Amino acid sequence: MTDASTALSAPSELRARAHLPSPRVVRSLVLPLAIVVVWEAVGALRLVDPTLLPTPFAVLKELFRLTTSGELVANLIVSSRRVLLGFAIGTAVATLLGAVTGYSIYWRGVIDPTVHALRTIPGLAWIPMFILWLGIDEGSKLALIALATFFPTYLNFMSGIARVDRKLIEVGRVNGLTGARLVSTVLIPYSLPFLFVGLRQSMGVAWLVVVGAELMGASSGIGYMLNDGEMTGRPHLIMACMIVFALSGKTTDLIIATIARRVLRWQDTVEQP
Amino acid sequence: MLEIRSLTKNFENFAALGPLNFTLDRERVLTVIGPSGCGKSTLLRLIAGLEVPTRGSIHLDGAAVTEPRSDIGVAFQDPRLMPWLSVRHNVGLGLWRWHAAERTAAVDAALAKVSLSKFADALPKQLSGGMAQRVGLARALVARPRLLLLDEPFAALDPLTRIKMQDHLLDIVGSEVPNVLLITHDIEEAIALSDRIVVLEGPPARIRRDVLVDLPKPRKRTSAAFQELKELLFGELFPDERTLAA
Numbered sequence: 001m002t003d004a005s006t007a008l009s010a011p012s013e014l015r016a017r018a019h020l021p022s023p024r025v026v027r028s029l030v031l032p033l034a035i036v037v038v039w040e041a042v043g044a045l046r047l048v049d050p051t052l053l054p055t056p057f058a059v060l061k062e063l064f065r066l067t068t069s070g071e072l073v074a075n076l077i078v079s080s081r082r083v084l085l086g087f088a089i090g091t092a093v094a095t096l097l098g099a100v101t102g103y104s105i106y107w108r109g110v111i112d113p114t115v116h117a118l119r120t121i122p123g124l125a126w127i128p129m130f131i132l133w134l135g136i137d138e139g140s141k142l143a144l145i146a147l148a149t150f151f152p153t154y155l156n157f158m159s160g161i162a163r164v165d166r167k168l169i170e171v172g173r174v175n176g177l178t179g180a181r182l183v184s185t186v187l188i189p190y191s192l193p194f195l196f197v198g199l200r201q202s203m204g205v206a207w208l209v210v211v212g213a214e215l216m217g218a219s220s221g222i223g224y225m226l227n228d229g230e231m232t233g234r235p236h237l238i239m240a241c242m243i244v245f246a247l248s249g250k251t252t253d254l255i256i257a258t259i260a261r262r263v264l265r266w267q268d269t270v271e272q273p
Numbered sequence: 274m275l276e277i278r279s280l281t282k283n284f285e286n287f288a289a290l291g292p293l294n295f296t297l298d299r300e301r302v303l304t305v306i307g308p309s310g311c312g313k314s315t316l317l318r319l320i321a322g323l324e325v326p327t328r329g330s331i332h333l334d335g336a337a338v339t340e341p342r343s344d345i346g347v348a349f350q351d352p353r354l355m356p357w358l359s360v361r362h363n364v365g366l367g368l369w370r371w372h373a374a375e376r377t378a379a380v381d382a383a384l385a386k387v388s389l390s391k392f393a394d395a396l397p398k399q400l401s402g403g404m405a406q407r408v409g410l411a412r413a414l415v416a417r418p419r420l421l422l423l424d425e426p427f428a429a430l431d432p433l434t435r436i437k438m439q440d441h442l443l444d445i446v447g448s449e450v451p452n453v454l455l456i457t458h459d460i461e462e463a464i465a466l467s468d469r470i471v472v473l474e475g476p477p478a479r480i481r482r483d484v485l486v487d488l489p490k491p492r493k494r495t496s497a498a499f500q501e502l503k504e505l506l507f508g509e510l511f512p513d514e515r516t517l518a519a
Contacts, residue, residue, distance in 0.1 A: 167353050168353060173323065173340075177366070185355075189355065189358075192357075266357040266358075266397075267398075268398035
């Protein structure tokens with residue numbers, strides 16, 4: 001019944017798509033562009049005091065200055081290093097521990113309640129203790145990021161392994177798979193989608209926490225720059241740092257999501273961006 | 274020879290099976306038939322080593338079955354493929370102790386038997402239901418088991434595919450597999466394939482009737498002998514509705 005109309009519209013649709021970015025990309029850009037337009041208008045019409053809300057242009061100018069002076073790159077490298085190293089430590093421990101507690105009901109009973117109790121302590125509450133134990137330098141910052149990134153990965157991976165389909169376990173057993181081989185052949189592949197959900201959440205948390213970590217006696221990093229902007233009353237610097245955080249977080253999330261899509265291409269699900 | 278002696282299985286307060294006694298030796302295909310929920314799948318899971326008997330024993334060629342064994346192949350009601358493994362790796366799942374060359378040859382042969390050689394590198398999500406079920410069958414056959422257990426392997430298929438699979442099952446299984454134990458609730462499937470049919474009632478599952486099927490193969494579903502046996506089995510399965518069958 002709709003044969004004629006689809007036959008007519010399909011080729012023109014294809015032609016249009018060949019020259020334009022995908023509708024998904026366009027759709028995702030509408031809101032940020034609208035915000036920038038309104039924001040610039042508010043500044044240009046002097047509706048708000050520019051010392052309270054710098055215009056997008058002022059923020060861009062600041063970003064340009066920070067980039068050309070090399071300040072941005074140097075500080076971004078420091079922050080990224082902290083994020084990635086803390087993330088690597090936290091999620092590595094989380095993956096190992098999550099595999100153990102997901103697989104063994106006995107060890108889940110021993111470890112899991114303690115983990116849940118520790119999880120409720122706010123990350124920032126740890127800062128004084130980490131400084132006391134590990135000093136004011138890198139150690140305490142990495143510890144804070146590692147601790148914060150541990151929980152999302154641990155919880156997701158553990159529940160993934162614990163939820164593995166009994167029917168697939170039985171297939172493994174009738175095919176002679178036991179112990180470590182059963183874990184590596186059935187349990188871990190089954191729970192990889194859960195692991196990637198955890199890793200994405202952990203990476204998000206890592207960028208949140210690095211600001212807190214860089215508030216404690218840091219002399220470099222984007223969090224330090226942001227703090228510096230606050231101390232010296234430069235809102236355009238603060239907002240420039242916020243934009244850098246947003247872009248960095250989005251970039252690392254995109255990297256993990258891309259890896260996940262490749263690794264999980266066996267999943268029979270609707271494609272997610 | 275498969276020997277089942279005083280086999281009993283209770284789940285907590287629920288008596289699922291037994292005591293059950295029978296042996297399977299000369300008859301190539303033994304079909305266990307019974308109404309749903311009578312405990313026939315529990316019987317298969319016990320023989321597969323997936324459940325531990327409450328009492329009694331299962332012996333295959335003199336050795337007790339207490340856990341899954343490599344000489345017992347199992348195809349389940351649903352294909353149960355690992356979605357992250359290709360068809361080839363699903364079929365070769367249990368062959369990890371084998372040399373690579375032997376494994377490849379065995380997997381190729383099993384896939385050829387179920388006519389899926391072209392799909393060796395496909396992922397399960399790319400297969401139709403019938404194809405996935407054939408992969409599950411190939412996986413159960415690939416190690417040339419002494420005993421092949423089939424748990425309603427065609428129940429989820431459409432009627433046409435089901436009849437096609439039934440007609441080809443014995444060619445697919447091949448002469449290397451000495452005994453097949455098929456669980457079904459489909460009377461025609463039982464008569465078309467079996468040398469012997471055990472009718473269960475339950476729970477707890479017990480043998481109601483044990484019938485040797487001495488009809489020439491391939492069996493014509495419209496023949497008088499086929500219809501006669503069908504009526505007999507229907508009467509055993511649904512004793513209250515005997516008049517309806519007649």
